[in-house]
Amino acid sequence: MTRSVYVTGVARGDGRQVVELGVMELLTRQVDRVGVYRPLVHDTPDRMVELLRSRYRLVQDPATVYGMGYEEAAALQAEQGQEALTARLVEGYLRVARDYETVLILGSDFAGTNLPAELGVNARLANECGASVVAVIGGRDQSAESVVAEVRNAHHAYTNLGCDVIAMVANRVGQGVAAEAAGALRATLDVPVYVLPEEPTLSAPTVSQIVDTLGARVLLGDEAGLARDALDFVIGGAMLPTFLPALTPGCVVVTPGDRADLIVGAMAAHSAGAPPIAGVLLTLDEKPPPHVLALAARLAPGTPVLAVPTLTFPTATELFTLDGKLGAGTPRKAETALGVFETHVDTAELTGRLSVARSERVTPMMFEHALIERARADRRRIVLPEGTEERILRAAEVLLRRGVCDLTLLGEPDAIRKKAGDLGISLDHESVQMIDPQTSPLRERFAERYARLRAHRGVSYELAYDVVADVSYFGTLMVEQGLADGMVSGAVHSTAATIRPAFEIIKTRPGAAIVSSVFFMCLADKVLVYGDCAVNPDPDAEQLADIAVQAAGTAARFGVEPRVAMLSYSTGTSGTGADVDKVRAATGLVRERRPDLMVEGPIQYDAAVSPSVAATKLPDSEVAGRATVLVFPDLNTGNNTYKAVQRSAGAVAVGPVLQGLRKPVNDLSRGALVQDIVNTVAITAIQAQGGDGDRPDAGGDGQERTEGGAA
Structure with missing residues (x-):
């Protein structure tokens, strides 16, 4: 019913x-x-x-x-x-x-x-x-x-x-x-x-809503600017020195169109972030000269300038009656x-x-919901090195509004605030921290720490002082020193730039032979775990077994019952060759190390996921046809397969999620969407909650890796 x-x-x-x-x-x-x-x-x-x-x-x-x-x-x-x-x-x-x-x-x-x-x-x-x-x-x-x-x-x-x-x-x-x-x-x-x-x-109208309600002309402004919330309205009539202190964050300035001084002054204030405004609304059907509009556009790119034919007072009266509205256009x-x-x-x-019964199927949306819910339950601090990147800031806004985690954004604070202001994003939140690695007092402390860690490679304090100013190294050291619980980067940095500092500084946790990765592949009715699709080019049998054991643990951690398929071009004993032998040996190692795990290999992809194929090829297997963790024999196979399934089957690919590090650091695809970043940060926060590496004050003699990976 x-x-x-x-x-x-x-x-x-x-x-x-x-x-x-x-x-x-x-x-x-x-x-x-x-x-x-x-x-x-x-x-x-x-x-x-x-x-x-x-x-x-x-x-x-x-x-x-x-x-x-x-x-x-x-x-x-x-x-x-x-x-x-x-x-x-x-x-x-x-x-x-x-x-x-x-x-x-x-x-x-x-x-x-x-x-x-x-x-x-x-x-x-x-x-x-x-x-x-x-x-x-x-x-x-x-x-x-x-x-x-x-x-x-x-x-x-x-x-x-x-x-x-x-x-x-x-x-x-x-x-x-x-x-x-x-x-x-x-x-x-x-x-x-x-x-x-x-x-x-929520009660504030967007600038776009003002345009629609008043029938205003858009003289300047882009889509992001029109999506800003109008948190206040400031009527501009005074001279500029008196007018500027009256500006409030997120306000719309309402002034006659012939007041070039107020227009330029408001845009300059926005450019300086003192304060960022939502836009300017010009009345009396007066349009500023082209050179004034050109200057305004250069001062605050994307900031809307609107024009209406009505007088200032009736325009303001109508504005104060507007109420914000939820809709598909206001995500x-x-x-x-x-x-x-x-x-x-x-x-x-x-x-x-x-009193609704939980569905047995797990849809991509249900999986994403679960990530947000679990991250919110035990909030952690995640450092985002790419603090001025638009997608990172938009994801930060979602994370903060949903209360998913606390955030540290790296970069020059004024530059971060200006970029956020241009996007209509407020970072005035107690959960947000902004740090410039170039000027932070932590730089000296981190340089000393990095020089000690890399002394065996001849790294001096002076060299370390330069290295730790890099946002990826600075963020990684924040995690290693317990000043953040995890790090997510890669929206504009390569995979190597994101994970090399983790290999050098955080290193592998005890019991993990290598650092590897998995993707959560959210299909229409289930979630599969693919590994390794981003880090290890050609793992040997020992490494492949380690990837499988780690992937099974990651799957279980995120609510996917691990049934491990060790993939090959051959199923069972039907084929021979070095590649098949490697997978067969790795399967044996997994069974030795984790006899409690359900594992099958070598096995072909179709036999692993299709019950009908499995009934023919491996009828007695407890994994065949029901596999949830699919371990690929090499990076070439894994990376291409996940992308093929993502594009052709419409799957949501969440990852790569790194596993094996003492503390969580995760990489983003440079094509990551805002929701991808939100999901990855949530996963990182969950990893930091315990059980996926040591707590901030723990020690450990982890191993160091310097391999590259796939973007």
């Missing part, structure tokens, strides 16, 4: 989209196929539905998502009554429920709906669909006492109408009253109550919303109350 969850409210303006997004996140962590149903809709496509479709890669037919429009519903209710309306809307739900394990139902929005007794309509639908209810109450600009009263009244209203209320959420509650309201509510209701504080960046707001939800909701408790 399909399990459904109905997210509803009692009035408009409750910011319910944050809760809808959060509940969808919880459902997709547990269930492979989640459907969405919006019984009543203003316009299609609906903004929230499109966000869910894009973020959670929903393949549901859009025609099944919506019940009917509000006008049609009001007319039907007036002509044929409540029963007819309910029957029609439930029919729409059943069309979705037939095809999905779980359905998220998005209740009406109480905004110009023209439906009598709208709360009752939502309650009746929830009951008829057999859905549990999560009710949301808006607490903006209310006292703690008022929030408590509103939540209690809403709870009584829905329970008195027979609803199965599993949680109440007070949203957009003022920062100063949230804790008081939460304490009072926990003592008064018999269901969990979560209080979500007001988050300014950064979605990350912020999830961060707020996950910080203030007991997600384990709510997941339990949702």
Whole structure:
């Protein structure tokens, strides 16, 4: 039977989209196929539905998502009554429920709906669909006492109408009253109550939204600039010396178009990061001369300059009524919303109350969810040497908003802040640290340490002092010295530049013969582990066995039951030759070292993963046809295979994840996307939580390696 969850409210303006997004996140962590149903809709496509479709890669037919429009519903209710309306809307739900394990139902929005007794309509639908209810109450600009009263009244209203209320959420509650309201509510209701504080960046409109609402012309600005949040509006009318101190971070400057001094002054302030602004909005239909716009563009590339024909005062009046909106076009707001939800909701408790059975299949999204969840559970500090790289900064924003880990960004702090400001990213966060290796007091300490470590190679203090200024070496020494728990690099550096310092400084952990790598290959319905696809060009039998044992441990660490296939061009005893003999010998070594592991080899790829082929070639094998860890005989085979599967099968490849180091350092592909970086940082944080190397204060006589690898 399909399990459904109905997210509803009692009035408009409750910011319910944050809760809808959060509940969808919880459902997709547990269930492979989640459907969405919006019984009543203003316009299609609906903004929230499109966000869910894009973020959670929903393949549901859009025609099944919506019940009917509000006008049609009001007319039907007036002509044929409540029963007819309910029957029609439930029919729409059943069309979705037939095809999905779980359905998220998005209740009406109480905004110009023209439906009598709208709360009752939502309650009746929830009951008829057999859905549990999560009710949301808006607490903006209310006292703690008022929030408590509103939540209690809403709870009584829905329970008195027979609803199965599993949680109440007070949203957009003022920062100063949230804790008081939460304490009072926990003592008064018999269901969990979560209080979500007001988050300014969620209620702030984007510059793009300002363009759409005012019909503004875009004189300057790129896509990243238009995606910035307008956190404040500063009306520019004073002379420049008086105007500049009034600027606030993330503000939009509103000024007549003939005030070239304020335009240039605001852009210069942004360029200096004092403070970074969201953009400039020019009124009175005045366009600055071309040379002024050219100067503004050079001062702050990408920063939007907009123009409207209206006067300053009515323009400002309209701006102050704008409210931020979640949608497919605002992915950064979605990350912020999830961060707020996950910080203030007991997600384990709510997941339990949702009572959805976890799917046996593990989809790429479920695997990614699990990474974020595990990293958040025991936060670590990860150092990112490429602090001014755009993808790194965008990933850092996601990691910080979701509370995944603490971060250290390497690079000149002003350059990092300027780049972040140009991207509309705020790094004013207690979890962010910025260090310039060139000027840091740590440079001398690290030079002494590196010179000691490399004395056998003739490295002097003077040479070490130059070497440790390199961001990769500096970041690696931070990890080795316990000032960070792990490092992720490689977005703009080669694999060798990222992992050579780790070989020299961190070295292999006791019991590991070599450093190797794996990729988590997230297919449509399962996760496989491929190794080694990035580090060791041609491992011998001993090294291949070590790769297999390490890969099995990594798989188990991340929730993949290890069934190890030692791959070759031959299966069983059907072939001979040096390459097959190497794999056969490695398989024997794995069995000697880890008799508890399920391992098969030599075995061909098809026999390893296809039950039908396995039934013919190795019918008695406990691994054949069910392999989850696939160990390739050499780098050429492994690297090409993972890329072929990634591109041809649409698999999500997470990695390379390095294994065998005393402390975690991981490499990125130079083509890594923002989500790839987020996943790799989460994996690194999980490795740092324990069991994958020594803790920061541990010793060890690890081995040193200098091999190259594949990008």
